[in-house]
Every structure is written in structure tokens, then in C-alpha cells.
Amino acid sequence: MSEAIKFLEPRKNVMSRRRAIIEDLADLLPPECLVHEPRELVPFETDAFVAYRRLPLAVALPKTTEQVAAVMKYCHRYGVPVVPRGAGTSLSGGAIPQEDAVVLGLSKMSRILDVDPANRTATVQAGVTNLSISDAVSPEGFFYAPDPSSQLACTIGGNIGMNSGGAHCLKYGVTTNNLLGVKMVLVDGTVIDLGGKHLDAAGYDLLGLVCGSEGQLGIVTEATVRLIAKPEGARPVLFGFDTSEQAGACVADVIGSGIIPVAIEFMDKPAIEICEAFAHAGYPLDVGALLIIEVEGSEAEMDAMLKSIVEIANRHDVKTVRESQSATEAALIWKGRKSAFGATGRIADYICMDGTVPLGKLSYVLEKTSEIVERFGLRVANVFHAGDGNMHPLILFNANDPEDAARAEEAGNEILKLCVDVGGCLTGEHGVGIEKRDLMRHQYSDTDLNQQMAVRAAFDADWLLNPSKVFPIEGRPAA
Amino acid sequence: MTLIPNTETDAAYVIRNAAAQGTTLAVCGGDTRSGFGNAVAFEDVLSSRGLSGIVDYDPAEMVMTVKTGTPVTEVEAALAANRQMMAFEPMDHRGIMGTTGEPTIGGVFAANASGPRRFVAGAARDSLLGIRFVNGRGEIIRAGGRVMKNVTGLDLVKLLAGSHGTLGFLTEVTFRVLPVPETAETIVISNLDDAAAARAMAVSMALSVEVSGAAHLPQTVRSRFLGGQLPEGEATVLRLEGLKASVAVRSEKLTSEMSRFGPVSRLGPDDSRRLWQEVRDVTPYAGMPKKPLWRVSIAPSAGHQLVAALRLEAGIDAFYDWQGGLVWMQMEADPEAELLRRYVRGLGGGHATLVRAPERLRLATPAFEPQGDAVAALSARIKLKLDPAGIFSPGKMAGV
Amino acid sequence: MQTNFTAEQLADPHVAESEKILRRCVHCGFCTATCPTYVTLGNELDSPRGRIYLIKDMLENGRPADAEVVTHIDRCLSCLACVTTCPSGVDYMHLVDHARVHIEKTYKRPLMDRLIRQLLATILPYPKRFRAALLLAKVGRPFAPLLKGFPALKPVAAMLDLAPKGRIKAYDPNHVHPRPPEAKRRGRVAILSGCAQPVLDPGINEAAIRLLTRLGVEVVLPEGEGCCGALVHHMGKEDPALDFARRNVNVWTREIENGGIDAIIITASGCGTTIKDYGHMLRLDPAYADKAARVSALAKDITEYLVTLELPTAEAKGLTVAYHSACSMQHGQKITMAPKTLLKNAGFAVRDPAEGHLCCGSAGTYNIMQPEISAQLKVRKVKNIEATRPDVIATGNIGCMTQIGTGTSIPIVHTVELLDWAYGGPKPENVA
Numbered sequence A: 001m002s003e004a005i006k007f008l009e010p011r012k013n014v015m016s017r018r019r020a021i022i023e024d025l026a027d028l029l030p031p032e033c034l035v036h037e038p039r040e041l042v043p044f045e046t047d048a049f050v051a052y053r054r055l056p057l058a059v060a061l062p063k064t065t066e067q068v069a070a071v072m073k074y075c076h077r078y079g080v081p082v083v084p085r086g087a088g089t090s091l092s093g094g095a096i097p098q099e100d101a102v103v104l105g106l107s108k109m110s111r112i113l114d115v116d117p118a119n120r121t122a123t124v125q126a127g128v129t130n131l132s133i134s135d136a137v138s139p140e141g142f143f144y145a146p147d148p149s150s151q152l153a154c155t156i157g158g159n160i161g162m163n164s165g166g167a168h169c170l171k172y173g174v175t176t177n178n179l180l181g182v183k184m185v186l187v188d189g190t191v192i193d194l195g196g197k198h199l200d201a202a203g204y205d206l207l208g209l210v211c212g213s214e215g216q217l218g219i220v221t222e223a224t225v226r227l228i229a230k231p232e233g234a235r236p237v238l239f240g241f242d243t244s245e246q247a248g249a250c251v252a253d254v255i256g257s258g259i260i261p262v263a264i265e266f267m268d269k270p271a272i273e274i275c276e277a278f279a280h281a282g283y284p285l286d287v288g289a290l291l292i293i294e295v296e297g298s299e300a301e302m303d304a305m306l307k308s309i310v311e312i313a314n315r316h317d318v319k320t321v322r323e324s325q326s327a328t329e330a331a332l333i334w335k336g337r338k339s340a341f342g343a344t345g346r347i348a349d350y351i352c353m354d355g356t357v358p359l360g361k362l363s364y365v366l367e368k369t370s371e372i373v374e375r376f377g378l379r380v381a382n383v384f385h386a387g388d389g390n391m392h393p394l395i396l397f398n399a400n401d402p403e404d405a406a407r408a409e410e411a412g413n414e415i416l417k418l419c420v421d422v423g424g425c426l427t428g429e430h431g432v433g434i435e436k437r438d439l440m441r442h443q444y445s446d447t448d449l450n451q452q453m454a455v456r457a458a459f460d461a462d463w464l465l466n467p468s469k470v471f472p473i474e475g476r477p478a479a
Numbered sequence B: 001m002t003l004i005p006n007t008e009t010d011a012a013y014v015i016r017n018a019a020a021q022g023t024t025l026a027v028c029g030g031d032t033r034s035g036f037g038n039a040v041a042f043e044d045v046l047s048s049r050g051l052s053g054i055v056d057y058d059p060a061e062m063v064m065t066v067k068t069g070t071p072v073t074e075v076e077a078a079l080a081a082n083r084q085m086m087a088f089e090p091m092d093h094r095g096i097m098g099t100t101g102e103p104t105i106g107g108v109f110a111a112n113a114s115g116p117r118r119f120v121a122g123a124a125r126d127s128l129l130g131i132r133f134v135n136g137r138g139e140i141i142r143a144g145g146r147v148m149k150n151v152t153g154l155d156l157v158k159l160l161a162g163s164h165g166t167l168g169f170l171t172e173v174t175f176r177v178l179p180v181p182e183t184a185e186t187i188v189i190s191n192l193d194d195a196a197a198a199r200a201m202a203v204s205m206a207l208s209v210e211v212s213g214a215a216h217l218p219q220t221v222r223s224r225f226l227g228g229q230l231p232e233g234e235a236t237v238l239r240l241e242g243l244k245a246s247v248a249v250r251s252e253k254l255t256s257e258m259s260r261f262g263p264v265s266r267l268g269p270d271d272s273r274r275l276w277q278e279v280r281d282v283t284p285y286a287g288m289p290k291k292p293l294w295r296v297s298i299a300p301s302a303g304h305q306l307v308a309a310l311r312l313e314a315g316i317d318a319f320y321d322w323q324g325g326l327v328w329m330q331m332e333a334d335p336e337a338e339l340l341r342r343y344v345r346g347l348g349g350g351h352a353t354l355v356r357a358p359e360r361l362r363l364a365t366p367a368f369e370p371q372g373d374a375v376a377a378l379s380a381r382i383k384l385k386l387d388p389a390g391i392f393s394p395g396k397m398a399g400v
Numbered sequence C: 001m002q003t004n005f006t007a008e009q010l011a012d013p014h015v016a017e018s019e020k021i022l023r024r025c026v027h028c029g030f031c032t033a034t035c036p037t038y039v040t041l042g043n044e045l046d047s048p049r050g051r052i053y054l055i056k057d058m059l060e061n062g063r064p065a066d067a068e069v070v071t072h073i074d075r076c077l078s079c080l081a082c083v084t085t086c087p088s089g090v091d092y093m094h095l096v097d098h099a100r101v102h103i104e105k106t107y108k109r110p111l112m113d114r115l116i117r118q119l120l121a122t123i124l125p126y127p128k129r130f131r132a133a134l135l136l137a138k139v140g141r142p143f144a145p146l147l148k149g150f151p152a153l154k155p156v157a158a159m160l161d162l163a164p165k166g167r168i169k170a171y172d173p174n175h176v177h178p179r180p181p182e183a184k185r186r187g188r189v190a191i192l193s194g195c196a197q198p199v200l201d202p203g204i205n206e207a208a209i210r211l212l213t214r215l216g217v218e219v220v221l222p223e224g225e226g227c228c229g230a231l232v233h234h235m236g237k238e239d240p241a242l243d244f245a246r247r248n249v250n251v252w253t254r255e256i257e258n259g260g261i262d263a264i265i266i267t268a269s270g271c272g273t274t275i276k277d278y279g280h281m282l283r284l285d286p287a288y289a290d291k292a293a294r295v296s297a298l299a300k301d302i303t304e305y306l307v308t309l310e311l312p313t314a315e316a317k318g319l320t321v322a323y324h325s326a327c328s329m330q331h332g333q334k335i336t337m338a339p340k341t342l343l344k345n346a347g348f349a350v351r352d353p354a355e356g357h358l359c360c361g362s363a364g365t366y367n368i369m370q371p372e373i374s375a376q377l378k379v380r381k382v383k384n385i386e387a388t389r390p391d392v393i394a395t396g397n398i399g400c401m402t403q404i405g406t407g408t409s410i411p412i413v414h415t416v417e418l419l420d421w422a423y424g425g426p427k428p429e430n431v432a
């Protein structure tokens, strides 16, 4: 386990009252909603960012907003930190607990509450998975647009926490652009409603602030999201290039030409091989880089768009162009892409970077990334949302070798700093979490960060909500 | 006194001074939306006019960075030269507000001013990628950035968008732009009453034709659009945009689906453009400064119910944008704020903003929808965190 | 994922294997979404990722199993949906097998639990005992509600509930008489009789044999085979499980070496999964490793074998069939298309119920040991099946037939019974 990033020191007054706190929580929750046996706490010690682990004090798995409120009220009163958790698929360690914290898991709140086709909205509990929203509204001809690759498992609460994106966000926007309202429990247990089936805020855009706040402003228990009518048709097309540079330049030109496909995904050679081995999607194996470009609409529309894209690709010496021939094939192409990270586990441990860069800098950053990773004696696979410049270098390493792990972490930090230096940012969709917390000062000045922390304090003055995350610990204003 | 700093540093200096002395400031750009919000007193005006110019525009990246005092026309001209646009169609408030200044880009974002495409393409806040502003302490703050995807830290960008100058003085905005669609056309369905129109619009939005504008113009306003050229009766209008080949196919499909609701006619690209600009700028209610004007955001299927209910109790005139979810409502005399807001709550919630009213009524009516206690308290705390001395138009927005 | 084992621990081949499996897990959490127990209980401890972590912690620390770990491992259905979902190829099946053996070796279960397990292990694998027990169960059924009042006795009540309500046919091991092939000889296969299935529904193998014979396949019923061992294997009773496996390997090896067989046909996918794993189960037994591997390679589900025969297209029956893919079929053996292709080809309108990846809650003895979770899964499964408005439900596993059959009035049959009917056999009794 890595130790480079520090968590907050456990609060002594909390640790010493551990037994009492558990007993009190037991009064607030049904027995199956509280986990406290030390051995049962172990599986909650991390999320999908496994490099860091901390055993929580207890895990509460409430079934209702009222129970969430009761737990919050209690924890607020006794100064017990709380770490919200959805499906625990965060890649930045957003859901990793700390020793003095109660993990508040929303996994038992997984009901779809309302599907409203006339208003194109769905209201769901926070523990509902991203994909099951689309599944539930599909019979009505709709879908929920943001589609993180983890959509099978990740929850809408977690998506709101991280303002998650996905392949199809190029056209439809990320979570914050598709979120209409939330029911939320504030740190002191007060329940508030923000937004609803209508658009825009009555006053300050608190919903916009909550989205992407990584569980630091409150616990979301319900969400109302915008639905979109399913397109008439959709066609993912594979474009194979000899080099990553060509593929990167092609992306910039497609977007620059005014064409906005629904998705432009990028894979380099290692990534293609990994994904093909798992999904058998028919990705070309004789190319150096691959773009999956999806167009949608009527046949005529797709044809017209594709024609222009193919022309641009030709200018970049595209080697192969393959259209999916059937719905099954299209599904496989996406399955391969969406399983990319998991499938990488077949060959090595990895950490996944998430910097975003201006499109014009894609090729340059790809090249530099390879250089950096090589310098550390490691390997890298790139698979990411190219259309919006959101890069995901997967740095491959051996987790059982502490030195290898430390090198991977260092290489990752260099890559992220590079992203910031070329005009991008540290994280496009995975959130700061614990992983990028100490790099925040590379992107923001102290004043910038202080302002963010001040606004955070308007919600949680005592730093009880997910307190080890997002903001560097050194230099935090006193509570 | 009107303060017109020419640099961000100057602005910070001015604000630091104001904070030190407790001088209240009203932030303004082109002064075209100054009548917004609660009528509150202030000592000085802080204008963004001195901060003008496009800082950076890379059409290939579809991102533009502009100083906030830059006129919207300048921004639009630069974009048009590259066949690009602001997807959220910022509305021009001069008509309804009876103002004459030059709208600035800062004002657009500070008011989160969005037009007909908002319900599918997002509001101004959704296009806004990054900002620079001076907070009430006189500190220069940068938030967001210039890339489309960015979840690095708390999203102060969204918070500042639509804060009407009460949280900080925006000095620079970076936003996403989109290509101008190759063509546009509008399907007009005639003679639908409000309820039938709501149904028709809902059906159109469930079709895979990508309607990018859905408005219903009842009889009372219909003739005030396109110089009276729309067909007789009520007009329910649906816009399609995109590649020519694609619009043709979608228009076919939409027309055939809508024919079961009523007679369908079509508007070509030029009329279409003009019509939606008029919808955007609420042309029918322009030039009537005495009549209170409400902007109500509500669930699309509830818009017409709200109007129907109010009609029984007050003299109102209304038309609908955003599939029925945006109701522009002009009152004969009294704003009937309480009545209106009670109905909005009864219909599942939303918010009613009093956009225009004579001075006397403005003083008596909260312009923004009052919030529940907890949310109001939160908002007040946030205001304090950005503007501890309370110098930016205190009281302008619902108690903050 | 990082692991923490000493070289000494890794010297044990079972631990070494588990370590390898654990190393592959990247903790992405995808598998939680398709796990029936997580979907039902909403607690990560009852999810694959949670169980993997519990097992990892237990093995790394070389600890005996404890009540908590046992609770969550016991709740696992072994449906293997997680294996289908996992992009990283984590072999959860063999990990949980190892964990179960570890539990059996190091953990003393409460008395009642032990007794019930022993009871099941002594009765179910033996057809005669099982039939006798079912007859007794009929007498005992009125007491089921009473028993439910005692937590420890819930499994007994569940057992009584599950016993068939109708007549229990006499068990006659020679009930099905293989005949020489009727058409031009196309192959020779052995068919597994097994243990519980011939008692609960002898008609399944009868249909399979009729169909195969008609198609020109010689079917043999080698003397001496029996329960595949799955039942005790899933209880972590390693020695008896391996004994069952060895016995069957012996029997089939004899047959392979004498008459030669093209396949070992299995009509219960639960058994199929286990027999296909004999090669792995006996890999450390030098006397058996090769033979077992050969047996596993020959093991075929009946539908898997039938698709190779290229059956003619039959005319439409006007009957809608909801096809329920047993977990052991779709996840255990990865057979997804064959049964549906065969049914469609045979003239049935085939429907895929929603949430097809979720277990019906049968899972061997699971509906007896974990009646509450099992019942919830059953309700969910039946709801999804009924939503397709089928005339009949088809599936390839006797356990699912019993489980789903107690939750719906729609007739449920084995896929092969429909196929037999479509190609000239009798109409299944319960199909209207």
C-alpha cells in the first residue's frame, strides 16, 4: 500500500468513543443496515483506487432519507466524519474511508421512483446504477445520456459526486448538464430539495455546486435527471491509424471542422490488444492507434456525417475504416471500450490518469506521456474520450512491488502536471479524491483554493464530510 | 458614482476599498438588465465596460475567452465569421426591459440568460467553462478552465453564473461554442389549445428528430410574431436544425407525426431564424414597461395548467417556450405574486421571477422565488463567504 | 490488486492458485451490479467484490474462518454471474471453492446447521434415499409453517415447501431403456443419469434419449455412475466431492476405452458445470488428472451437442416459450445461444425475460439453506418471466424447474422435452 498521500489524523475524541458511537448508530438503524465487525469492515477499506486503504469506524447502509438524516444529525452532533459511498468505483479514491469515519453507503437505496415521459425526467434514489436508469426508461424510447464506462455498476449518487462523464458526453454533456434536481441531506441532518422537473435555479445555482463536490457538501439521496429520446440509429465506426499522432491530429480536425459526433474514443496499440482479447469486437490489430467514432441519427444523416469524417481521416492517412455491421457488433465495440480498464487487469495492475487537455495538444501530450512513463521504466496504455481531450493513460505496474508502485505514482503526477501546463486540468471526470489532492496547488493559486474551501465551509464548517479529500491538508483554514 | 476599472487589478483595488469602507456596489455591464432583481439601494455602480476585448478564440477548439465588458455583438460577430455560435442563444433583454445600452458578455453569464435552445442544449451556465472574478474581499479568483471536461475542485463557475453580480465581479469568461447548424426550419402546428399543444410538444420531444426549439404561441400573441405572418389561430412551433439532408428527413417525419394534432405548415430558414429570435427576446411583451412580466420555469407539462388556473383569477397573457416549461406571463396590473407562486408550488414546484414591473410594485414584490429556510440560509452563508462585507447589491437576490 | 502472502503460504498450491486469482482483480466493482445477492441485499459484503475481499483477508492472514465470513460466503449462490461480468477474468469460481473448503476445514458450524448439511449430503446424492425423503416430506408438509417460527429450522421448512406437490414417480434406474439408433448412426454418447433429477423428473432424460436415438445417436448409460458431486462440492466437502468425481471418471473412462464415446451428455446444467471442472478438481491427483481432463473435455450439455447435429427447421408451433437460462448454463458453461437457436429452429417463438443474468434462487441447495433470499429472487424471476406472457417456460436445469415451478402456474419444462416433441416425440405432459 502506498503512503505518499496522507490522510487526516483520526480524531482522538472519535476514536476513543468508537464503541459508544456504534451502539448509538445501532439505535438509529435496523440491524442489517449497520456494519461494524472489524472483519466485515475490511471490504469497505478502499474503492477502485486500491493503492490506498483505510478501515472505517463503521458502515451505515440506510434505506431511507430519514435514516440518512438521522445518521448525519448524530455524526454532526458528535463530530464524527462521514464518507459517502455509492458503488465504490471511484478511480481517485473518492470513497476511501478513514479510521474515524462512518461510511454512509447508499447501496440499499436503489429504487426508481418516477419515470415521467411527458417531462422527460426520471427520479431515482441515489443508489440506483447509471445503466439501470437507461434500462428503466428504454421502453418509453428514452435514455440517460452520461455513460461512464463503469455505468453498469456506478450509482447516480457517485456520478453526481464526481460529475461523471463518458463516451457520449461529447454531444450530450456530463452529469451536471443532465441533472435537474436532488434531494440532499446536509451535514446537520437537514433535508433540502434543489431543483426538480423544471430548469435552472431559483436563486444561486446550488445544484451546480453540489454536482462534482465529491460528497463534501451533503449526502444526495434522490436525483431527478433529464432523459433524451433515443436516436433513430447509431453507428460506431472504427478508424485505424499507424500512429497515435495521426489519430490525435484527426480528432482535432474533425472537431475543428464543425462536426460533432456523439463520441470519439481513442485507443493506442496496447489498449487495442487488451480490449480485443476480452471483447472480440473486431478491433484491427495491425494499427498503432484506433478511433471509435460514433455518429447517430437517420441513415441519411449518418451517411452524410461519416462521409465528411472519412474525408478528414483520409487526410491523416487512415489505414482502416470499418463500420459496425449489426447492432450486436456495435454493442461489442462498446463493450470492448467500456471494459478497457477492467480488462487491463488481465495483464497488470494499473493506475488511471484523467487529465484533460486542449485538443490541439493531444498529440503532444501523448508523446510526452510515453516519454515520461518510459523514463520511469514502466509501460502505458491509452484509452480515452478524445473528442473532449479527456485523456486516460493507464500506467501499468506491479502492485506487489512497492518501488514499482511508487514509480507509477510519480510518473502519474508528472503526466497530470503536464496536462495542467498545456492549458488543461488535473481531472476531467474522475474527480480529485485523494489521488490528486496534493496536486491541486499546481492548478490553482492559494487564493483560488481558499475561496473554494470557504464556499465548502458554508455547507460543512467542521470538515466532517469526506474531509481527507480534494483540498490539500496543509494550509486549510481553521474550522 | 460609476466606477469603471480598466484592468482586473484596478477592479480588485476598487473592490478592496469598497469593502474596507462598506460601500455598496451595483455591478453592471451594458446596463440592459439593470432592472433585474429586488430593487435595492447601492452607493456606487461598478461597471465592466472598461474590461473589453476577446482574449483568446480558437475556433478549432471551439473555446473563446472574453473580458466581461465586451459587447455581445462583438462576440457574436467574431463567432459568425467562423460559423460558430453560443448554443444557448443568449436573449436580449432590451425590448422587454425598455433599456437601451449595449449588452455585455459578462451580463449574459451573470444573468444566466439563455434562449429557446436551452431546454436541449443547456443554459449559459452549461457553456461556461471558466471564469475570473474579483470577490468581495478584492481577491482575484480563477475557477474552472478552458477545457470541456473539468471536475477539479468545487464548481464555482456554476455558482457565479446567474448570481446577478451579488457574489463577485466577473472579469473574464471562457465558454464553449458550437458550429452554426447548416440549416434550420420550423414546423408550425395550428389551432391547438394550450393543453393539446403541451401534448404535441411532448410527443415531438420523444421522437428521434432532435427538436431544438418547442414553443406554443396562443392566439393573443401569435400575430405579434413574424409581423403577423404566422397562420391564423394558435401556433405551436417546433424547430429542426442541422445538416440539410438530415433536416429534410427529420422534417418529413415530424410533419407526419404532428399532422394528427392539427394542420401543419413550415417556415424556411430565414423566417425560422427570425421567429426564434422573437421568441427568445419575448417580442410580444416588449415595449410595455407598465405591465408586470413574469418568467416562470416549471415542469413542461404543468405550464399550461398554471396558466389555466391563474386565468380564472387574474388578468394575464402568456406564451410558452421550452416545451411549455418556460412561461412568459404578462399581467394586466397586479403581479399577483403570492397567487402565482402558490400555484407553482401546487403544480410540483418551479420558480417565478418578476422580470419587469413598475418601481412601486418592484419594491413590494420579491423578484426571485423565495426559497425554503434551509436553502435560503445556505445561500446567505455562501454569499458571506464570497462577499463578507456585503457590498455587492445586498438584498438583490431573495434575501441575499 | 496487491496481495500479501508469504512464500510459505504460497507453497500450498491451493493458496498459490487463489493468490493468482486475487492478483487479477482490479477492484473495479463491475461484478457487484450483476450479483443477485448484492442486488437484493444492497450490502457490498454480499457482493462478489466484497466476498473476494473477505476471502483475501482470511487467506492472507491464514485465519480460520469466522461466523461473519461464513455468513457472506454462504449467501453466495455460486451463480457465477460475476465471472461473466468481470472484464479482468477473475476466476471467482475456484476462489470461492477454495474458500468453502477452507471454511469446512476450519470452522465449526452451529449444531442445527451442521445437521441439516449432513442430512442433505447424505440424502440428495442418492436417488433411493432422496425418493424416500420426498415421500416423507409429503407427510411433513403441513408442519412447514410451524417450523418457520424457529430460525434454525427454516431450511427444513423450505425443504418441505419445495417437495413436489404431485405424485412422486417410482424410481426405476432402468426406467429409460436406451435403444439402438433409429436413423443412420451419427455418434455414440453416454448420458448422465445423476442423482436428484431422475427422481424429480425422469421424463427429461427419457426425452433426451428418445430424441438422440431418433437422430441416429447411440446412447449408453454406463453402469455405476451417479451424483456428479456438485452438491457436496458447494458445501466445501472436498473429499466426498472428489470421491464422486473419481467414481464417475472411472465409469466414463471405462466406457471411453471400451466402446468409445463422442460426448458425455448432461441434461442438468448444474452437473455440467461441475463435470466440466473435474479436470481442475483432480489436477493435483496424479492418478486422475489426465483421465479427469479427458472426461471434462467430453462433457457436453445436451443443447451444446444437439446444435452440432444440424437439426431441420420445424414449422411454427404458435407457442411462445420464455427461455430461462440457468446460471450454470450461461455463466458456468457460457452456453447462451445454443438452446435458443434450437428452440427457434424447432418452431417456437422464444422470449428472453428481462434481467436474464439474475439467478432464480434455486442454486443447488440454496433454496433450502437461504430460503429468504431465494424467495425474493424467485419472485423477481417469475415477474420477469411472466412479463413476456409465455405459454410455457423452458430451461435446462432441474433445480430452476423446481424453483420457478413453485412460483408460477405457467408450465415449465426442460428444453429437450420441447425439442423432442418438435421432432416427433410426445408432447410434454404439462404443456397445455
Ligand SMILES: Cc1cc2nc3c(=O)[nH]c(=O)nc-3n(C[C@H](O)[C@H](O)[C@H](O)COP(=O)(O)OP(=O)(O)OC[C@H]3O[C@@H](n4cnc5c(N)ncnc54)[C@H](O)[C@@H]3O)c2cc1C
Binding pocket: A047, A048, A083, A084, A085, A086, A087, A088, A089, A090, A091, A093, A094, A095, A106, A126, A147, A148, A149, A150, A153, A154, A155, A156, A157, A158, A159, A160, A161, A162, A163, A164, A165, A166, A167, A214, A215, A216, A218, A219, A220, A221, A341, A342, A429, A430, A431, A466, C027, C028, C029
Ligand atoms: C473501470 C472503470 C471505468 C470508469 N469509467 C469512467 C468514465 O468513463 N467516466 C467517469 O466519469 N468515471 C469513470 N469511472 C469512475 C467512477 O465510476 C465514477 O467516478 C462514478 O461516478 C463513481 O460512482 P460510484 O457510485 O462508484 O461512487 P463512489 O466511488 O462510491 O463515490 C464517488 C464519490 O462520490 C461521493 N458520493 C457517492 N455517493 C454519494 C451520494 N449519494 N451523495 C454524495 N456524495 C456521494 C463519494 O464520497 C465519492 O467522493 C470509472 C471507474 C472504473 C472502475
Ligand code: SF4
Binding pocket: C034, C035, C036, C037, C038, C046, C047, C048, C051, C075, C076, C077, C078, C079, C080, C081, C082, C083, C092
Ligand atoms: S457467484 Fe453469484 S452470488 Fe456468488 S458472488 Fe458471484 S454473482 Fe454473487
Ligand code: SF4
Binding pocket: A342, A345, C024, C025, C026, C027, C028, C029, C030, C031, C032, C048, C049, C052, C085, C086, C087, C088, C089, C090
Ligand atoms: S469485476 Fe472482476 S476485477 Fe472488477 S471487482 Fe469484480 S472480480 Fe474484481
